[in-house]
Amino acid sequence: MRVLVTGAAGFLGSHLVDRFLALGYDVLGMDNHVTGNPNNLAHLSAHGRFRFANQDVTRYIEVEGPVDGVLHFASPASPVDYLELPIQTLKVGALGTHKALGLAMAKHARFLLASTSEVYGDPLVHPQPESYWGNVNPVGPRGVYDEAKRFAEALTMAYQRYHRLDTRIARIFNTYGPRMRPRDGRVVSNFIVQSLRGEPLTVYGDGSQTRSFCYVDDLIDGIVRLFERGSADPTNLGNPHEFTVRQLAERVLELTGSKSKIVERPLPVDDPQVRQPDIRRARETLGWEPSVTLEEGLGRTIEYFRQVVTQEAAATS
């Protein structure tokens, strides 16, 4: 079995590549490094079953030989990234998904879309089941990401219904872990790096907004199960353990032993007030649920960022 992973040099893509290789698949990774990091795949440079193609997936994708699965993970994912790259974000969600679906059709391959909890916008239903249609502002700054992913879901369903393509849609909720970029702007990487550097932790708004964070290993386990034995119905994948952003800041301070202060900064426009996945479908159809606690996951992530911060400090001294 051979799979193509787009966005392979990114945080989730690189972990997915590792998991498929460990399961015995041949893997072709594709990325243009717009928000990814080649170091995330450096350990695979001599791997016999891994190949990498530096390519923008909004352009025609040509792959020689058989492909049994296409997992479309290419897209800026941090709000800071997609607000800086609004057009690229819309293009990779729309044109990139179209090209990836086209390749899947040509190769008679299974297709999996990395969608997001952002399709629910600032939700009026809590927790969010897959049946909820969402509350998205199409013309707000986050609309570039939310609407691109909503379009990508609609296109995936059209290929499934019209072309009978074998498809999956993973609605991924906030996921964290090693290989996030230290300055990608997402809350877990920000708080850990700020704590380790002794800088203030920047809580946006009063920090009463909630999120539910999933450790990367659990998420990747859910993706592989969905790919191998799921159905075309959109499936939430995330950890239902919900807490406020301020609680997260306090937990990170405790676990790093940092003396940093917490400071408040303006809340970004349209920042969802609450977010928690209803994972009943994943539990029932995939037998999946997350098992890594926040403490364990943060511990492993802090260990990773400690090395990154130490290396950066050594490089600048």
Ligand code: NAD
């Ligand atoms: P990331 O930014 O680390 O990785 C995305 C990768 O896609 C990067 O390596 C980037 O260079 C690549 N990419 C972007 N546009 C491209 C293009 N046109 N051509 C080729 N490569 C391109 O982000 P991530 O957290 O790993 O997210 C991966 C996927 O999962 C995204 O589709 C994202 O929307 C989805 N997702 C992630 C989360 C999360 O919490 N991490 C939550 C919901 C959804």
Ligand code: UDP
């Ligand atoms: N956030 C914060 N401080 C930061 C970065 C983010 O308080 O330094 C908040 C952000 O406003 C949001 C939550 O943390 O309410 C999660 O933000 P993230 O960028 O990780 O992802 P989102 O869930 O918004 O896509």
